[in-house]
Amino acid sequence: MKKSEDPSKAIVEVELTNLPCGQARESLERFRDGDLPPPEATAVQAHLSVCPACAARLSDAATLGALLRLRAEAIGEGLPGGFSDAILAALPGRPRPFGWFFAGRRRNLILGAVALAAVAAAVALPLVGGRMRRSAAVRLRAAEDEAHLRGAAIRRPEAKPVVFENDLGQTVVWVAPDAPSPRQQGDKR
Amino acid sequence: MSGVDADRALVERVQDGDRDAFRVLVERYQKRVYALARSVLKDSEEAADVTQEAFIKAFRSLASFKGEAGFYTWIYRITNNLCIDFLRRHGGSETVPYDDALPDTPAGEAPAAVLSTRLGTNPQRSVLRRELADKLEDALGQLPEKHRVILILREVDGLSYEELAETLEIPKGTVMSRLFHARAKMQAILADYLAGDAPEAAVNEEE
Numbered sequence A: 001m002k003k004s005e006d007p008s009k010a011i012v013e014v015e016l017t018n019l020p021c022g023q024a025r026e027s028l029e030r031f032r033d034g035d036l037p038p039p040e041a042t043a044v045q046a047h048l049s050v051c052p053a054c055a056a057r058l059s060d061a062a063t064l065g066a067l068l069r070l071r072a073e074a075i076g077e078g079l080p081g082g083f084s085d086a087i088l089a090a091l092p093g094r095p096r097p098f099g100w101f102f103a104g105r106r107r108n109l110i111l112g113a114v115a116l117a118a119v120a121a122a123v124a125l126p127l128v129g130g131r132m133r134r135s136a137a138v139r140l141r142a143a144e145d146e147a148h149l150r151g152a153a154i155r156r157p158e159a160k161p162v163v164f165e166n167d168l169g170q171t172v173v174w175v176a177p178d179a180p181s182p183r184q185q186g187d188k189r
Numbered sequence B: 001m002s003g004v005d006a007d008r009a010l011v012e013r014v015q016d017g018d019r020d021a022f023r024v025l026v027e028r029y030q031k032r033v034y035a036l037a038r039s040v041l042k043d044s045e046e047a048a049d050v051t052q053e054a055f056i057k058a059f060r061s062l063a064s065f066k067g068e069a070g071f072y073t074w075i076y077r078i079t080n081n082l083c084i085d086f087l088r089r090h091g092g093s094e095t096v097p098y099d100d101a102l103p104d105t106p107a108g109e110a111p112a113a114v115l116s117t118r119l120g121t122n123p124q125r126s127v128l129r130r131e132l133a134d135k136l137e138d139a140l141g142q143l144p145e146k147h148r149v150i151l152i153l154r155e156v157d158g159l160s161y162e163e164l165a166e167t168l169e170i171p172k173g174t175v176m177s178r179l180f181h182a183r184a185k186m187q188a189i190l191a192d193y194l195a196g197d198a199p200e201a202a203v204n205e206e207e
Helices: A021-032 A038-050 A052-077 A083-089 A104-155 A182-188 B003-015 B019-040 B044-064 B071-089 B114-119 B130-141 B145-155 B161-168 B172-197
Strands: A162-165 A171-174
Touching: A021 A038, A021 A052, A021 B172, A038 A052, A052 B019, A052 B114, A052 B130, A052 B145, A052 B172, A083 B019, A083 B044, B003 B019, B003 B044, B003 B071, B019 B044, B019 B071, B019 B145, B044 B071, B071 B145, B071 B161, B114 B172, B130 B172, B145 B161, B145 B172, B161 B172
Parallel strands: none
Antiparallel strands: A162 A171
């Protein structure tokens, strides 16, 4: 590398050593594909300017590329009409009302929220249920005590509260208010 | 917006459940995907089937598509893998075996400048007459499947060396080697044809 003889021109002349054809040809593909670093690309460019044979090979590569593109274009045009419709029709899943809302990332968000709610419920319900069960047991004892204390024991010492579980899983304490006394039963006879 | 960015925006819309956005992607790439499949598989219907399967597979997997690579490199990779699977299933494998690890044998030195002199460096559609088109198919058919694919992805789809390495899952050095030998062989076959066998096969449109 040497500086220009005219110091007022800040030009640096690059002395290029002409590449051997073999070396240039190894780099031609990468040169054409724009994959060579600038110094090597400059060297190949310089070689091409003085070597018609390598320049012709580069031109041949360009011709080959163009032929392949023409071929692909012709093939692509041979695709049956409505091909994209056939692909869309074969896709899994079908559009549904508000499908956009339930699909993709929104669906994932909703599913995430539902999953979170389910976990929260799984944790909370046993606690609430336990409280409910404890509450029913307390109520049962209170009812028994009350039933006993409210004269029922005096009037009908054999009467006991009826305890059962309803369809909602709640414990129900039912105290028959007007069960006939043995004496009344005896009166009927 | 660049093509890659536009594709990414479409992919996000599809991930949000917008099937019309997927239609845009299909219509943008179906011809290229089909041309790639048709370059590996000789039968048009088989290529069409693989093309359809590739898009359906892409749609199914789109939820997990991170967008780190371009949609096109992704759909090309799916297509290439489906073609290879198809060949294996149907016992076709490669018509010409090729092993990257083996030393390369010279494909035959093509006489320089025959292609570009006869056809120009930017040939038009009219040069692709029946005879030349058949010869092009014949030349491609003589290449190993790996060479056909890399040549199409580079020359037709314009993938960079890095994208080729990613799409084909091979080192960049192998990309360069395969491309070099694929081009050399194609040029040699076509140059032989143009130089001697069929002097009237093509006309230089630029002359």
